[in-house]
Amino acid sequence: MYYLIYLSIIPTILSARITGIVTDAINDKPLQNVNVTSEEIGTSTNKNGKFNINVSEGDKLKISHIGYETIYVKAENNMHIKMGISVIASDEILVKAGLYDEPSEEIASSIHVFNTKKIGESGADHFQTLTEQIPNLNWAGGTSRPRYFQIRGIGERSHYFGEGQPNFSVGFVIDEMDMSGLGMIGQLYDLEQIDIFRGPQSSAYGANAMAGLISLRSKDPHEEFNTGSSIIYGSDNNVGLKGFVNFKVLNHFVIRISGNYNYANGFRENRSRDLKNTNKRDESFIRYKMIFDPNELINFSLTAIYSKLDNGYDVWAPNNNQKFITYTDDNGEDSQKTSGFSLVSNVELGEKFAIKNITSLTQTDLVHSYDSDWADSSYWADNHDVFGGWYRYFDKNEKLRHNFTQEFRAKYGTSLVGVYYKELQEYDNANGWLFNGQVNQATGKYNFRSIAAYSQIKLNISPQLIIKGNIRFEENYHKYKGTFNRYDYYNYETVSLDPISLDNKKDKMIGYRASFTHFVKINSSYFLSIARGYKSGGFNQGPFVTASSRTFGPEYVKSYELGFKSKMNTYNSKIVFFSNIRENQQVSISQQASSDDPNTFIFITDNAGKGRVWGMELDHEYYLFPSIKLNFSFGVLGSYIEKFQYQIPGDEGAIEMVFGGHREAAMAPRNMVSIGLCYSISNFFIHTSTTYKDEYYYSDSHNQKSKPYCISNITIGKSFGDFNIKFWARNIFNQIYSIRGFYFGLIPPYYQDELFESYGDPMQFGFSLDFELR
Numbered sequence: 001m002y003y004l005i006y007l008s009i010i011p012t013i014l015s016a017r018i019t020g021i022v023t024d025a026i027n028d029k030p031l032q033n034v035n036v037t038s039e040e041i042g043t044s045t046n047k048n049g050k051f052n053i054n055v056s057e058g059d060k061l062k063i064s065h066i067g068y069e070t071i072y073v074k075a076e077n078n079m080h081i082k083m084g085i086s087v088i089a090s091d092e093i094l095v096k097a098g099l100y101d102e103p104s105e106e107i108a109s110s111i112h113v114f115n116t117k118k119i120g121e122s123g124a125d126h127f128q129t130l131t132e133q134i135p136n137l138n139w140a141g142g143t144s145r146p147r148y149f150q151i152r153g154i155g156e157r158s159h160y161f162g163e164g165q166p167n168f169s170v171g172f173v174i175d176e177m178d179m180s181g182l183g184m185i186g187q188l189y190d191l192e193q194i195d196i197f198r199g200p201q202s203s204a205y206g207a208n209a210m211a212g213l214i215s216l217r218s219k220d221p222h223e224e225f226n227t228g229s230s231i232i233y234g235s236d237n238n239v240g241l242k243g244f245v246n247f248k249v250l251n252h253f254v255i256r257i258s259g260n261y262n263y264a265n266g267f268r269e270n271r272s273r274d275l276k277n278t279n280k281r282d283e284s285f286i287r288y289k290m291i292f293d294p295n296e297l298i299n300f301s302l303t304a305i306y307s308k309l310d311n312g313y314d315v316w317a318p319n320n321n322q323k324f325i326t327y328t329d330d331n332g333e334d335s336q337k338t339s340g341f342s343l344v345s346n347v348e349l350g351e352k353f354a355i356k357n358i359t360s361l362t363q364t365d366l367v368h369s370y371d372s373d374w375a376d377s378s379y380w381a382d383n384h385d386v387f388g389g390w391y392r393y394f395d396k397n398e399k400l401r402h403n404f405t406q407e408f409r410a411k412y413g414t415s416l417v418g419v420y421y422k423e424l425q426e427y428d429n430a431n432g433w434l435f436n437g438q439v440n441q442a443t444g445k446y447n448f449r450s451i452a453a454y455s456q457i458k459l460n461i462s463p464q465l466i467i468k469g470n471i472r473f474e475e476n477y478h479k480y481k482g483t484f485n486r487y488d489y490y491n492y493e494t495v496s497l498d499p500i501s502l503d504n505k506k507d508k509m510i511g512y513r514a515s516f517t518h519f520v521k522i523n524s525s526y527f528l529s530i531a532r533g534y535k536s537g538g539f540n541q542g543p544f545v546t547a548s549s550r551t552f553g554p555e556y557v558k559s560y561e562l563g564f565k566s567k568m569n570t571y572n573s574k575i576v577f578f579s580n581i582r583e584n585q586q587v588s589i590s591q592q593a594s595s596d597d598p599n600t601f602i603f604i605t606d607n608a609g610k611g612r613v614w615g616m617e618l619d620h621e622y623y624l625f626p627s628i629k630l631n632f633s634f635g636v637l638g639s640y641i642e643k644f645q646y647q648i649p650g651d652e653g654a655i656e657m658v659f660g661g662h663r664e665a666a667m668a669p670r671n672m673v674s675i676g677l678c679y680s681i682s683n684f685f686i687h688t689s690t691t692y693k694d695e696y697y698y699s700d701s702h703n704q705k706s707k708p709y710c711i712s713n714i715t716i717g718k719s720f721g722d723f724n725i726k727f728w729a730r731n732i733f734n735q736i737y738s739i740r741g742f743y744f745g746l747i748p749p750y751y752q753d754e755l756f757e758s759y760g761d762p763m764q765f766g767f768s769l770d771f772e773l774r
Contacts, residue, residue: 020079097215108515108527110576123715123728127186132691135635141739144311145184153668154211161430176342190258200533202511203470210533221256234766278314329376369396395432414458582611608644631676683719698741709737729765
């Protein structure tokens with residue numbers, strides 16, 4: 001018996017013997033809270049820099065601390081480890097969405113970054129989940145996934161037929177492919193980094209970045225073979241499968257292929273059809289990425305994608321219930337199918353001179369349809385005495401978009417010049433009871449062409465002072481042709497209305513940015529910047545729009561920013577104060593032309609004089625302990641739109657004057673807060689996040705507001721060798737919150753204007769099991 005006890009304690013005695021001290025390599029002072037780990041065993045140093053760890057001599061130890069270079073050593077007793085300060089801290093972010101790669105500390109702009117680690121800790125599989133954590137970023141919930149974004153209260157809320165050409169205020173880019181207005185494609189699997197620029201970026205990215213830019217960049221292939229896969233299972237019948245493979249074809253020729261599939265019912269119960277998947281999310285995405293480096297001076301990168309989002313759309317109910325019950329008898333659809341590629345080539349012609357080429361081509365098929373009376377005949381008869389089944393409407397809009405871009409950049413040292421060309425065509429086809437029944441079928445064709453030239457200069461005046469300037473000249477050309485047909489039920493024939501043909505509208509625009517960055521210390525700085533962003537004008541395409549309202553001009557935003565950045569051993573903090581002036585402001589208005597028809601909305605975009613936006617954005621990370629990190633983000637936003645007026649067609653051909661403005665902008669919550677806490681030790685982590693969003697106006701067309709809400713998420717993960725398991729829960733307190741509101745007359749017989757709201761996802765939970773072989 002004693003012999004067995006003796007044998008059982010021998011391994012413990014032999015392994016519990018490694019002690020040591022960790023000091024600063026420069027001043028030899030002891031370092032507290034240094035992480036000392038070996039596989040799944042870990043500890044940290046005390047206030048005297050000392051540690052002990054239960055490993056054997058010769059085992060590999062990882063020594064890491066914020067602000068110091070991570071080192072690996074072999075374990076031995078009475079160790080003395082000296083750590084050198086990292087000039088660029090190990091968690092510093094290199095932003096690759098600019099005209100060239102730069103450390104985030106040198107960028108004189110308000111930017112929020114998610115790297116691979118942060119994306120993984122969130123447990124998110126779509127950009128939609130991350131949006132709540134980004135101050136002053138909002139999105140409109142009129143689609144199955146976010147398509148349209150608003151930054152600092154500027155951005156589109158929808159793009160129905162009649163709302164004009166695809167011209168957006170917030171850019172959305174995936175691997176150098178322009179996906180603005182197509183945010184549904186924001187899958188997160190196998191991503192390297194997400195960069196969110198807040199404030200005008202037109203001097204670098206043109207008319208689609210007047211309010212800001214969202215850039216998603218995937219992982220690059222490398223020469224070592226590795227592969228991985230992931231399975232997901234969760235509530236709402238959520239199932240998913242993901243995988244990637246990375247391999248070398250030849251020397252300097254590597255490929256990475258990844259794909260993912262995700263399905264969920266969509267959190268709705270349709271009582272009319274006795275179904276629970278009428279609002280389904282059925283999404284797949286494939287990416288192919290190749291890098292070829294024939295020598296040290298030439299580099300080629302090709303990325304090809306295919307995405308199929310075959311989603312349903314069934315979120316509205318006439319009784320505004322908060323139980324996610326719907327009554328539609330027509331099948332709604334919100335699908336998006338995209339294929340495309342980007343080719344990036346870099347050629348270095350000397351130590352300072354380089355040329356870069358970026359070519360992209362995408363094609364997207366969109367379908368957005370819905371039961372526009374929101375219920376079946378039984379519901380209307382039982383609840384509102386509407387008999388005979390006459391109250392029934394359906395709306396369907398199909399779009400086909402081709403987008404080609406070509407860009408050349410020449411860089412000498414820190415100076416750069418470039419030229420840009422874009423050719424976009426969009427074909428629209430709408431069917432339904434349109435424009436109060438005066439149109440049953442309509443088509444539209446947009447031709448949009450952009451030509452731009454730009455330059456950037458960066459002057460390193462001293463090690464502490466950086467001055468940077470950007471300027472961009474851009475011309476946009478627009479053409480539009482529209483046809484409108486009406487079915488004559490008396491003569492049983494199709495009648496064509498007068499077509500619309502608008503040619504050669506041209507907008508000339510100039511954007512710029514000038515910034516001054518001063519480093520107080522090597523890791524602390526402040527900056528001042530002034531920028532001018534722009535967005536091109538366009539056409540109002542409806543058949544009954546008045547001649548004076550047919551076209552609208554460009555909008556400009558002038559932005560002033562003051563920012564402070566500081567990065568120390570235990571924290572990373574960024575705060576930006578901003579003030580924006582909107583000139584010739586574009587305002588999108590929708591008006592119900594006939595109170596007894598939910599499909600008679602007339603869409604008008606017009607220039608409304610001036611507006612103002614001001615506020616603050618704070619992003620702060622603080623290490624309470626080596627294993628516990630606190631994330632805190634806070635956004636304050638104030639806005640004002642001057643009073644404006646516009647004309648719409650009224651009854652019997654009359655022209656009606658409508659007034660708006662003299663209030664805050666739509667989709668501009670005054671306060672947004674995100675608090676996250678991450679506990680991580682060895683191969684285990686817990687990540688929690690709680691976000692708060694203030695009330696905001698739903699639209700510029702009415703004065704209805706959302707209600708404030710708060711959402712909490714949690715992710716728990718553990719690694720076992722090549723396997724990693726994560727348990728996640730979203731909206732863990734099952735908060736009911738609205739993401740879109742319409743104010744109009746729907747309920748017969750009086751059709752009084754009411755607020756109807758759709759709601760964000762309720763509580764969802766599940767797990768994922770990941771495997772990676774290196």
